[in-house]
Structures are given as structure tokens and as C-alpha cells.
Amino acid sequence: MKKLILSMLCGLALGISAKAQQRVLKPGDTLHNIALKSTNGQVYELVKQKAKGFILIFMTPSCDHCLAYEKRIVALNSKYQPKGFPVVGIGPYGDNEKDYPHDAMPAMKKLADEKHFAFPYLADEQFKYTWLFDIRQTPKAVVLQKEKQGFSVVYIGNIDDQPDEKTPATKKYVEEEVNKLLAGNVH
Numbered sequence: 001m002k003k004l005i006l007s008m009l010c011g012l013a014l015g016i017s018a019k020a021q022q023r024v025l026k027p028g029d030t031l032h033n034i035a036l037k038s039t040n041g042q043v044y045e046l047v048k049q050k051a052k053g054f055i056l057i058f059m060t061p062s063c064d065h066c067l068a069y070e071k072r073i074v075a076l077n078s079k080y081q082p083k084g085f086p087v088v089g090i091g092p093y094g095d096n097e098k099d100y101p102h103d104a105m106p107a108m109k110k111l112a113d114e115k116h117f118a119f120p121y122l123a124d125e126q127f128k129y130t131w132l133f134d135i136r137q138t139p140k141a142v143v144l145q146k147e148k149q150g151f152s153v154v155y156i157g158n159i160d161d162q163p164d165e166k167t168p169a170t171k172k173y174v175e176e177e178v179n180k181l182l183a184g185n186v187h
Contacts (some may be wrong), residue, residue: 014180024134025153034129036122039109039113044120046144046151048064052084053151053181054176056142057159058135059089061111062102065153066139068165070115073139075144076174077119085143085178087119092138096153143177154181 012182018144025031034056035045046054057073061068091108093100101107105123112121115179133142141159144151155177160169 016123025132026154027155027158029153030147030150031132031144031153032164034088034090034122035131036124037094037105039105039112039117039121039123039176044122046088048168049086051086051146053143053154053178055085055087055128055178056091056133056144057087057139058094058133058142060091060094060103061107063138065137065163068163069139069159071165074115074117078180079175080178081119083178083182085181089117089119089121090124090129091121092124092127092135095125111145141174143174143181145181 021118027108031046033045033047035043038044049141055076057076059069073087073089076165083103091103091105093103094105094108097104097106108121108123111117128158133140139159141155141157142153143155145154155173157173159172159174161173162169164173
């Protein structure tokens, strides 16, 4: 019995230790690729796209803050996709319809269709990229710049400084970062 309890405690400690040691990307780090299933049923891979970089937006269909940002997210894509920095939406709960029915792939697909998203909306698999970027709330943005070895993480954080859709933002963090990249002011 003691061996069983000791074995269980060691397994638990190893699991906690492995989770604590999981690598989290920060600005300056390199991401090699993202390959996830899109709401259109196809696997979307960053490395297969012709782009200078990407604006990843972690967003869910049932989050009030995400809903308040929809128009701003669509506007980001309209403004920066032609300049080589398209938006890519990522649903953290996309692959888990059982536990998150309001945020899984069927709800993501419905939202993308209803809002006519002109950008891919991808379902994260077991929170792989959500944890990799340490995303703890939605919406959150990640700006990536394409490089020879993959994608340099330039920014992780809020889209802007105003969660209220009726109040204009005074600081547009994502736009500032992408504008710096387009101007050649690399970090």
C-alpha cells in the first residue's frame, strides 16, 4: 500500500513538474509553425502562406469581450492582410465540444459564417498554442514576423487599451507593432 501511494505521489509530482517546465514563448523567441484545422475543414499552416507575418487573435464565440472586439478584429485583417500581415483567429477550446460546446468548432464555424470572416479561424488542439503563448484570457493577440527559421514572436498582449467597443482606443498595441515591422523598425 505504501508503495502504491508513493508511486501515485511521484507520478503526480512529475506531472506537475512537467507542466511547470512547459516552454512558454515570449517576444524574441521563434515559432516554427502552426498547423491547425480551420472552420472550413482544411488544415491551415502558417509556413505554407505567403505573408510577412501574422496577427494571431485568440478568441472564443461566447466571450463578451471577444464579441465586442469582432469589428476591430475584422478591421485589423482588412487593413493589414493586404500589407502581408493577415489575421488568424484561434479558438482555444476548438477541439473540445464535450466540455466547451459554446466555444468548440461548431460554434466557431457558425460565428465565422455569420460574420463572414475573411480570415481563417483555427481550432487549437488541447490548448497547445494557448499554453505555448501563455494566453489566459480572450481576446489576446500575438504578432509574428516571418523569418528563415520560422516566425519571430514580436508581441503578445491586448489588441488595444479599450475593451468597451463604444469608446475609441487611445493605444492600439497590435497596430503599433505591425506598423513598426512594416516601417522596418525591427525589435
